[in-house]
Amino acid sequence: MLIKNPRGWELPDSAATPESLFLNRRTLVKALAAGPMLASLPLGLEAALAADPPDPTAVLYPVKRNDKYKVDRDLTTEKAAGSWNNFYEFLAQAGDITDRAAKLPVRPWEVAITGMVEKPTKIAFDDLIKQMPLEERVYRHRCVEAWSMTVPWSGFPLKALVDFAKPLGSAKYVTMVTFLDKDIAPTQRQFFAGYPWPYTDGLTMEEATNELAFIATGVYGKPIAKQHGAPLRLAAPWKYGFKSVKSIVEFRFTDQRPTTFWETLAPREYGFWANVNPQVDHPRWSQADERLLGGNLRRATLLYNGYAEFVAPLYASMPQNRTLFM
């Protein structure tokens, strides 16, 4: 389908497609797939749909579940997990951002490998994923704001990407960077324009190559929904959710510890390590328990979010003080 009109996200605010178009996207996409209706679509609508061409990776899913990673609770429903999201680029608080995030164009999508690597490079996401070993893992996720979910991510170990990137022996950290685009992310141009965009966070190389660190490209047996951070995001389940950067455009290898988005904004509340610990309260609230998305059930929060057997050795020789858990 060749479309010469500007795409939705290239239009100025005043000319942007109204939200209502996106509300009905699913129905419309179905109708489009059926074919003959296309000719009768209004031009603006056609342009809006062009933001989302067919996903060539859809055929890869579902992938085989790796049963090594057990959880002690039921899966969160797809609806509950997909209608309560933190993605500050679209809304500066947790909430249902499905319609806002629908405006994020995820094709084409390039991933840059930069910094201390043998050869800095850029690769199309669709080419990268073909080279990665895909599997499904059911992981728990604990937001620093004391809600949690349990979801089946599909994707690949971050270690596979690190191997692909070939970092130099001197690299000690990997920073993950989200897209920066004021035309797409309303908060990057409005009241929150002064935030330290783009969103970044990072891991040490030991953390990044720990078997738990996972890049999610899918969820619930399908390509990952935009509100969850399409087309690829980190899932580091032993750390508070804000470490798990969404919609990554760059993996940057450095020998200096990065100062991350939340650490820059509120250094007394959020730090680099951010390992989950129910005994170390956030300065403004308790971390002892958490609300399970999809209801009002609460569960006790676990040290390292229940993943101590995999990750506690990483921190054994470090001072077990507050900064390790914020």
Ligand SMILES: Nc1nc2c(c(=O)[nH]1)N[C@H]1C(S)=C(S)[C@@H](COP(=O)(O)O)O[C@H]1N2
């Ligand atoms: N780029 C970006 N990544 C982000 C965030 C964000 O605001 N922007 N929020 C983080 C926080 S606080 C959480 S809890 C998780 C939420 O992931 P989910 O919406 O898929 O549940 O994403 C993390 N990754």
Ligand SMILES: [Mo]
């Ligand atoms: Mo969060």
